[in-house]
Amino acid sequence: MLETFETVSKAVADPSRVRILKLLEGGELCVCQVTAVLDLAPATVSKHLAMLKIAGLLQQRRDGKWVYYRLAERELNPCARKFLGLIGGCLNEDPTIEEDRRMLALVNAVPVQVLCNEGRAALASNAPASKAPSCCGGPS
Amino acid sequence: MLETFETVSKAVADPSRVRILKLLEGGELCVCQVTAVLDLAPATVSKHLAMLKIAGLLQQRRDGKWVYYRLAERELNPCARKFLGLIGGCLNEDPTIEEDRRMLALVNAVPVQVLCNEGRAALASNAPASKAPSCCGGPS
DNA sequence: CCATCATTTCGTCAGTTATCGAAATGACGA
């Protein structure tokens, strides 16, 4: 029991992994989507996801080339359930978490295939229109 | 906020520190009492306690030579409060935690001064009477 | 004042962890 608690609490005791958990509160995401939001190397993100899964906090689903992760629902681990509940009630107004949610909105506006090919570059065109002076979408 | 969460969750993500928190659910204890139960070096215990205090999970009180720690009550940190609540509902049947509680009962049966002088040796006489064959307290 | 003693801080060591790039895996489509 203490060992399980340790596994889960260590999994949660890292900002990148907490950001992932908060992202997944909005529904499942594939690895490349999470990677695009966090702006980390795919290998790093994959490892974080694996750790969260081992702790019983996440579940996995494969769909073609892509692997989707989501918050564990029927997880057998009562400790993990408690931690998920705690995190659900936390950090909802944290600047980093809010920024991640904004970034996620951009990510969701792009098909997964495009995102995987282009990475964060795929988001630029849909971004807050900070540039693009000449045409398309000006105040008319 | 994320930073605070990280501090608190890292503080909780260590078995020794969780054992301390569970011990203190029974009320305040001085450093040497915690040290006797955990069977770690005083410096190590002091560091753990300091970390838990910085995270807002513990409060401190000095009484003469001794420093007493207790679970934070009026702590301003909502994150710490949530974690304390979670831990309060966890691990109550964990073998290590139960053993710590048994050891704490022995520790509480000894005056603090004696405990500080003799360390764990002060507990032997009150222990499950595994030795002491000749006199005093036989079944008679 | 000074010695004592509980606690804390300092310095160090071994073990762990987050991160990355490179290579391996595994599923899809030609």
Next chain:
DNA sequence: TCGTCATTTCGATAACTGACGAAATGATGG
């Protein structure tokens, strides 16, 4: 069957952490 591509695993590196003994701190009691 073979190449492509998302994901994972491997290997290495830098930073962090838990543990300890030794020294510093700080309050008590003579």
